[in-house]
Amino acid sequence: MKASLLHALETVAVLAGVVAVTFLFLHWLPGDPAQLYAGVEATSEEVAILRKQMGLDQPVWVQLARHAMRLVRGDFGHSLRSGRPVREEIGARLPVTLRLAACAALIAIAFALSAAFFVSAHPGGTASRILDWLSLSVLAIPVYWLGLMLILIFAVKLRWSPPAGAETLSELLLPALALGAHTGASTARVLAASLSDALEAAYVRTAKGKGASHGRALFRHALPNALIPAVTYFFMEIGRLLGGAVLTETVFAVNGIGRYLVTSIAFRDYPAVIGVTFFIAASVTLTNAAADIACRALDPRMRESG
């Protein structure tokens, strides 16, 4: 109980740090935010009034406190491009990104599980060497180039799928494959390693000695233990999926929050940049906290050690 309270406090501290980092980013930006808001044609009096309205004449710590209050309330300000609240802009694009990330996660899990099972059926053989080199090679392929290659092969040459978009399931397949490949390859490495350790453990040998079949030893005894590090690792990968969405959405012209971030940077729409960044970092922090709680619930050993 005490340990989980401490973890909750740490999560809050990390979130506070994320708020501080986004504030520093705004603070260090070259140029005057009031000037940016007012536009290039504004007179110096108009800019001065806006500075006062935005609280930019206040001490830095007051500005930081106000910034934190706004972010916690979910008020990310108004987009400099559209004039609409950034929260609405994110809300309109979020479902697309979440759908893409969820499909990528499913592909990654399917690949990791099947690769790890395949390798565990032939321990120490060619299969594990193939997975080893294959996964390293996949990790060396940048997400955006993988996306372009998938478009080239499946949309341009074979004409099996549309080259852009993520609305229908057939459109979603290529971007999800590009986005999920890295996570699938690295999770497969982690799972294969923990599974081969578990299969050599004493409790699995005992079970086999008592006459358990390979399947039973694998699914009933080895897998539940081997899954714990892989699940922990997989949750850490959620951040990578959201970060990779920035490039994947750009390659496949998907109108999600990743591409919104890129175009906002190009237009120097800083309220939008801060809004999306804070949203992603806060989601990653909260997902990791949730994963931690889930692992504690699943694994009694972690509860005891705190």
Added chain:
Amino acid sequence: MSTITAGISPQRKSHKRIAVGAFLTGLLVFAAVFGPVLVSEDPLAIELERSLEPPSLAHPLGRDALGRDLLARIVHGARLACAVAFGGVALGASFGIWLGIWAGYAGGIVERAVMRAIDVLMAFPGFLLALLAASLLGPGVPSLVFAVGFFSFPAFARVARSLAASLKGELYVKAATALGAPRRRILLRHILRNAAPPLIALVSLRMGGAIATASGLSFLGLGPAPPTPEWGAMLDSGRAYLWLSPRLVLAPGLALVLSALGFYLLGDGLGRRGGP
């Protein structure tokens, strides 16, 4: 990082991957150093009338949309990729390792405070961190180097901290402390020197990530301005011709993949051995 080093039994032979990794990395460094001398074509010379000319003996990779020699651009791009990756990782590694061993050796509240600050940065997906850093400075090569450094230092700090914290308990460190050696000397001679092998493996792994990250930023338009031959920017301009001449996307992409794979194999192999 753990993404790559985690996995498969560590006692597996590492010679082959070190050899292949060293070969690919050597190829990249060779292309970066001697390539621009061996390929005499100007990577910036525009010949619009020879736009998208297919490969020939004189121009093995053909020409791009503006009629520039593709091979010359790849080779000059290798120089830029090397410079950005080496510069950025050197920046991130030196700052991160120093912060990590300092915090790990100091222990107590200092260690906790530094680690929580690292946790905050780790909450941002790595590429997002690089994207923010690059957008602070605006497009250009210095911004790529800074972004790569900023994106890699938390990982170095984290690994160096845990290495320093475990080395702190070693007898020779305790002896040096008891003999009154200055902290600087303990950190450099006793802790850094013994933590070096895994850190060098991490440098190699991060170099692979740095090449992909820097090109990713250029792909999004945050790299050096247009005529500069940069692999990510070449992919971005080449993807408009994916139908007409896919080699504009294939060539820089393969260069990226082989370079990153070289560093990954080298780092993975060195990591398995417990360092060089």
